Amino acid sequence: MTSGGTGHAEESQGGLRTALAGLTTRGRSFLAAGVAAAVCAYVLGQSDLLRVGLLLAVLPLVCATVLYRTRYRVAGSRRLSPARVPAGSEARVHLRMDNVSRLPTGLLMLQDRVPYVLGPRPRFVLDRVEAGGHREVSYRVRSDLRGRYPLGPLQLRLTDPFGMCELTRSFSTHDTLTVIPRVEPLPPVRLSGEAKGYGDGRQRSLALAGEDDVIPRGYRHGDDLRRVHWRLTARYGELMVRREEQPQRARCTVLLDTRGIAFAGAGPDSAFEWAVSGAASTLVHMLERGFSVRLLTDTGSSVPGEGADGFAGASQESADAAGLMMDTLAVVDHSDGAGLSRAYDVLRGGGEGLLIAFLGDLDEEQATVLAKMRQRSGGAVAFLLESDGWVRGPGTAPGSPDRSGERLRMLREAGWTAVTVPRGAGRVVLGELGQSAPAVGAAGPRHHGPVADVSV
Structure with a gap:
């Protein structure tokens, strides 16, 4: 027997022993009854009872032998x-x-x-x-x-x-x-400046270089002959074509906090699962908007197979990039790390564009690291999921309200749009994400309260 037309089934070995091991309750009962009838017939001297006993005992043995020797393809x-x-x-x-x-x-x-x-x-x-x-x-x-x-x-x-x-x-x-993870469709948002997927980078590049200041390259099979630069072709003695200016794609980094000490509880309704689902929804949404997107965790690792600069999401590869990121989020689990310093090291290069973070519990040291991250991005939004609010449930007082308020204040003073996510929140609402003052919410203003504008 084969599976999928290629693999072979595992054949049982052991001959008669294997066949006898496959006897059902009915078969074992017939065999036992046959042996008992044969013994009684021998003791009582009843030849007719002996025939019945042999029939009862032989029938399951014959069935087992025939079935074992059967070879279905x-x-x-x-x-x-x-x-x-x-x-x-x-x-x-x-x-x-x-x-x-x-x-x-x-x-x-x-x-x-x-x-x-x-x-x-x-x-x-x-x-x-x-x-x-x-x-x-x-x-x-x-x-x-x-x-x-x-x-x-x-x-x-x-x-x-x-x-x-x-x-x-x-x-x-x-x-x-x-x-x-569950991916919730996010409402369309109005982005301006460098936050756009194709932004103003193209116009600025062309303004600096000029339409006629092009960089030629050798002709490749499939190039349009209308792009051939005949003056340079005569100079170099081979076909040269104009290299078209490519639009600059805005970048977005989604930071997912996976520290085990930052999240409490487990199950599909836990804070960590909400954070994973929020990160997945944001990644898909930003890819659809034309961003070059990178998924980053607190361990400093990102999705395998991304581009050389760590970002993925070219127009013709956005579906593949989304699938790769979803596969990564499908198996992401808590890390043993205690801080966000590794993620900060990845962001040290600057020019990271928009930064959207889904975070668990923070201490003062990690809040300081996040404040430094803001200097490496064009805009920053943080969703904080406090374990006390998710484990205790709605209607209960948080364990340390002063501590959570202090963390929010530190992030906002550093330029973050930081909000907390209550238990039972439905989906992420990004609202307007501008370069200078990104905000969370349908209307786009900066929030000063401790509760995020999250749809339920």
């Missing part, structure tokens, strides 16, 4: 629709079994292995499959927790017509379902 395949699904949404798994032998199969029982968080283990009973025929079944999986979950291997249970014996064959391949 069955191909199995699995298809996920979709393979990447947001947390809380359902995905459908399609299974297909093809009988590639010249003989029809018997009754087949199909079982797929899935993690318990995706739901109960699916089981199907497939009727007789004719030679060259196939059967298709499907089931749904759903998880409220993000992550990467293996599906498989697929198991095929064979049984005889009398139900005396069952044998299991396992396919060798499996698939992976990726559950990404």
